[in-house]
Amino acid sequence: MTGSNGTNGVKVTKPTFPAEAATKEYAASLDAQDPLRELRDQFIIPSKANLASKKLAKPGLSKESSIYFCGNSLGIQPKAVAKYMEAQLDTWSSIGVCGHFTDMEDSPLKPWQLLSEQASESMCKLVGASPEEVAAMATLTVNLHLLLASFYKPTEKRQKILMDWKAFPSDHYAIESHIAWHGLDSKENMVLIGPDEDTYEIPTEKILSIIDKHAEDAAVLLLPGIQYYTGQLFDIPRITEYAQSRGLIVGWDLAHAYGNADVKLHDWNVDFAAWCTYKYGNAGPGAMGGLFVHERHGKVDYSEGEDSPKFRHRLTGWYGGDRSVRFQMDNKFKPIPGANGYVVSNPSVIDLTTLLASLSVFDQTSMAELRQKSIKLTAYLEFLLLKDTDEKTRLFEIITPSDPNARGAQLSLLLKPGLLHKVAERLQDAGIICDKREPGVVRAAPVPLYNTFSEVYTFVETFKGALAEQ
Incomplete structure (x- = not known):
């Protein structure tokens, strides 16, 4: 198996910039050359006045836009959501329950019974899969629970789950609870993979060595595609292939990779994956998540008759059943082949609507094109941050890998002790939105769908100005 975290599966070289690039005019020239610049107009960017208001009376207090570098936490609203x-x-009010099966004239949405499949048809392009391998359902942690129920099958010898040292708490809790569910000790069976002391990047070779160490006693490897704290993008194809060669099931949490990294889940032979859609996916806070199940795990075998299908065990529900027999109400579960056979209940139509609105923007481009711009945006951010600074006296450290193949849109900036809240407040006052993570990290994420090179320039100017005041 071959693969890469670069654009179109090819290793990329970090863009370089001339000395004169550190000017507002140069940033503007990059924006003028950006082939994706018009996509920005399809989003509602929060205004500085609204963000500064203690009590928001109504949207649109000011036309001056903020600089929103927080898509790694919550993406902004696409204009298509309102439409x-x-x-x-209109469908719900006009025809009520008939909306499950009736096409509405001029509506961008299919009938409710087909809505999740409509989402799968677009969402699959963002994760490198077929529509049958992707399902829109529930939320990230719920989907992780459902997938672990199907894929974590500890035996007498293989019981451990290999995971990220700094997993997002929800992932940690989910994994911990599944180990306990099987009557096992989570402290003994959760193997944390972390960086060496006083470093932040986890080398792929170290991950492979830990896989080797637990080749006889581990059942599952579950890692984040992008580590939320450091922003490291893992070598998904290489790690997946190696772990599977050692007998492990491999899953990925793509919360920070969905809509950000150009992944190829099918080609990379990943067993399962889950993600949320409200970060780089821009589907709204708490929006419906997604999951991937490789086609080999979603097959339904009817060799012993229509009434005795064989399929991979999972926690089942009504909406995972084939629509052709769903309303026969005979309690004979006939799963939909593929990932949609893992759906358990009637998905929220409202949640699917905002998801489809966001996907309508992604449908106008490709992950390869977005990734190409993202690599240049983030490289420009790094260039400006480091320009005219000295490592010994610099008040911050970029703990995200410098290699563009090992990161997404986010750069994590670790500040010297005591600076985080002062710098974050200065950025907020300037109408720049990016989040902070204790004890000292500012996470800045220029998103290629709606952020610009000029905004990168202004962010760095403000950030460095805040540091100079300390």
């Missing part, structure tokens, strides 16, 4: 929501509310 799609209006169409959905």
